[in-house]
Amino acid sequence: MKTTYFYRCPFWIFTISLFLSLPLEIKAQIGWTKSYENGIVVTAEKHASEVGRRILKQGGNAIDAAVAVQFALAVTLPRAGNIGGGGFMVIHLEDGSSIALDFREKAPLKADKDMYIRDGQYVPKLSREGALASGVPGTVDGMVKALNKYGTLSLKEVIEPAIKLARNGYPLSYKQTETLNNYRKVLGKYEGTSRYFLKADSTKWKENEHFVQADLAKTLERIAKNGRAGFYEGHTADLIVKEMENQGGLISHKDLKAYESIWRTPVRTPFRDFNLHIMPPPSSGSIAIAQILNMLNPYNLKKLGFNSAKYIHLLTETMRRAFADRAHFLGDPDFVNIPQDKLLDSAYNKKRMKSFSWDTVSNSDKIDHGDIPFPESKETTHFSIVDEQGNAVAVTTTLNGNFGSKVAVDGAGFFLNNEMDDFTAEPSEPNMFGLIQGKANAIKSQKRMLSSMSPAIVTKNDSVRMVLGAAGGPRIITATLHNFLNMAVFEMPTQKANSAPRFHHQWMPDTLYYEEYTLSPDTQHSLEELGHKLKSIESSGQAHTIYIDETGIKYGAADPRGNGIVTGY
Template identity: 70%
Template sequence: MNKTIYSRFLTWILFIALFVSLPSESIAQIGWAKSYENGIVVSAEKHASQVGKKNLQQGGNAVDAAVAVQFALAVTEPRAGNIGGGGFMVLHMADGTTTSLDFRERAPEKATKDMFIQDGEYQPDLSRRSALASGVPGVVDGMIKALERYGNLPLETVIEPAIKLAREGFPLTWKQAQDLNNYADDFKEYRTSRRYFTKKDKTPYQEGDLFVQEDLSKTLDRIARMGRDGFYSGLTADRIVNTMERLGGIISYSDLKNYESKWRDPVKTSFNGYDLHIMPPPSSGSIAIAQMLTSLENYDLKELGFNSAKYVHLVTEAMRRAFADRAHFLGDPDFVRIPQSGLLDSAYNHDRMQSFRWDTVTSSDSISHGDPLQYQESKETTHFSIVDENGNAVAVTTTLNGSFGNKIAVDGAGFLLNNEMDDFTAQPGEPNMFGLIQGKANAVAPKKRMLSSMSPTIVTKNDSTRMVLGAAGGPRIITATFHNFLNMAVFGMEPQKANSAPRFHHQWMPDKLYYEEFGLSPDTKEKLKEMGHTLSVTSGVGRAHTVYVDENGLKYGAPDPRGDGAAEGY
């Protein structure tokens, strides 16, 4: 086994074993995360975190740093950090302003409800691996729009570090090399992807190899000089449309020209003295997290004990009900009526838990969506968290959906396209690549945004930022973000411990309780099986990158040990 991965594996196993063997009171006392007085950046990749830190030190605020980090990740984390996909941003500014920016991909104008159905049968490869799988990218528009409204620095300054990383290259970590090698056969299906993401001598990438992306550096330079027009029109647009036409995709010049990100009001919910500001629909995470917290507010979670059988059982049942509602009600709010106030209503969520029993599961077959209307008042990913010295906070999650998207690189432009169309309901009752069953509210329609699980979240107390949360990992984003919050807010864990603690996940369908290996003790697993849970071990439940701010304003960064992330501060 490679020496580096063996060391990481051994550290992870020992760390999880320590968590399993200790009571929650002991867990809360363990801690060694470094604190910073001024600014902090936590992202999925060290170079990107360093870019963000340097931006803050040179006079940028949290939004400037976020845009710099996003473009850096487009270079150093091609499997997820991107300019060919989309995402969400939540902001809490020092003056109390709280808002969110939706730069999620949109379905092309030529998209149809049955575009992935042939001869009456759903064809998953069309929504995951073909050019038809790509929605209209939103990252570039979103970054520029955020910078124009809240940033201090010009786009050319903010994007320059990313251009340099692409032009001069950076040394691959072991994990980055393996990521590229693991998808080499997929890249070889497409001439341009093979050229950009496999080695010319056909040997595997090695740790320390210099990864240079000349065409991507030129694309980024056009954006720096021309702004939005450097991507959505001109040479880059030509190359996107030409790639679409050559491979059977449907993104057009009109789609690119007319794409626009949107400012939206975050969903706000409160729990245990904290206020959570979460990305609203088309993010499903806000509604789901708020529902789960509301469902649990009458239970003494700390008394139950961290990851005890009763705690896991109770939280799983809350997850089951929230994900059942997600499947039925949620979609793009510009296209469907979401009964949001009903879904967030305390009485509704308490009523949903009336069927909960301490000694047995409520099977997903017997749990459908609820009826929130009577309670109405008259969506592979990367996440990063930033807080600057003035208290401005930004949470950003972006994605290509699957790792490296649909594996199609834009010829001459150097970046990969997303396969986000798979996040729509291609056919009711058919699971997407993450196993999610979804309903008509999320059906494909022209210019519609697909439902997402990305859940960037900012947690405040007395209007001051206390946590910046979010994760990568499909629907497990929701549960990873949810767990991290509870670990700090209920169990008092230091942020790195909260982030490293073993997690579990349930998404209604399939009716399985996923848990991380060594994350549950043997007797806990036996008790859960006796209750009727179907257990399934998994390699990981999300990858989260967290910032915590204490009462004195000290900032703590917590990258996830499940990935290659890094915290950088000063």
């Protein structure tokens, strides 16, 4: 079967194909891909990447740089970078050990499973916009905890660059102005949001316009001075609770003071000569990616051919089964007994593929979760960092939707998340990303919501070889998987692996999504003949990747689907 990768090209795909044909020295000047001998930082925003580089150059390690980048993104990428949201961090230390930090948001103490039901009907908007959509933020506690355990610099040193960016301002990029202007109507519904993110004269933002966030600078200064207490107690906490009371939210002083991030053990899964260390639940990506790789193990993927109809068909069928299991079994491990060992068992995953056929598609209505005894009780950002000593950090953090709940804390200058939509607000009802979820992920007080964020570090012979992760809702899982397979199986260079066209299936809806114009007509026809329901999309996730070769040279790739930047020294 013939496959044409760039049959017709939208602008970003044309740009990628042109870029890949350029000489190496020209590629290095553009910023998407670069290589360094010492430290390397790949983030979604140029100011944040530069902050990470400076921290590494002044003697900080990868954890110091990660914390500095996170706070910088809260200033320069307000739609996703945050202090009002949460996320996951995977760390691989130079001594060969790995650990994961869960700073995912939690449901407030007053939350319950019927909080989005009105007059007997589920009201989706309530979990997606406004203060009632917000979980208790975890980012600040997570950053302070990571720095205290593994950092070498003080909190004041790593947060100072973010404070300066907020206090002194920075020029808005074209993409930032476009996003802010596109969301003017909904952002204008909330007083604090309007004050900070809309212009006083009601005109649109322009590229390179200077953007100052004075109240956010003061909020960051309180964190720098008082640590987690500078956010979860005192003046900032008062402002958060006041916003909740004014907007009908649930987060209280007690919620804030009680929040605590948790150290967890990464899910470790082997594939070929590699070992993947992935964020465990409540990240669903670890189990899903491990299951997919387990199901793929018996097949010669390279022989099938990159993005051939057979390759896409096989990979889609594994995605379908993994996402069906995700919907049923996965949730917060502190509340749900996840059968993790069984889900990762090769015999179980072999059994899941018994119904697979090369000749026809499986019907998602008939592909249910696996048979395991089980007691039932869009906008994200990822960055990757490796330092000179060999410490590696993968961080994915989110507010959930663009600008989260759309509510900015008046007087504090930052957005609150709308992560409550990641719970099963109503069984059988899709969330904002179209995911159908089960009782394991039902809303419960103090529970963490299931997430697709999948930061991962890949080792080979006990040395870090890849740092992976992506943004993009459930497409995070498949984008991270694609990038790994592109490098591990098809031996693509880092930037080519990051830029290559992707596809996605999440069980429900029963649709195979593919980046528009990346499949040739004959490949589309072959897939449709098998029974796949195809739908083109503009892009499938944004990944920021590091690859380290056997000599120790570090190659970084920023996704051309976004505005990411690679830097280092």
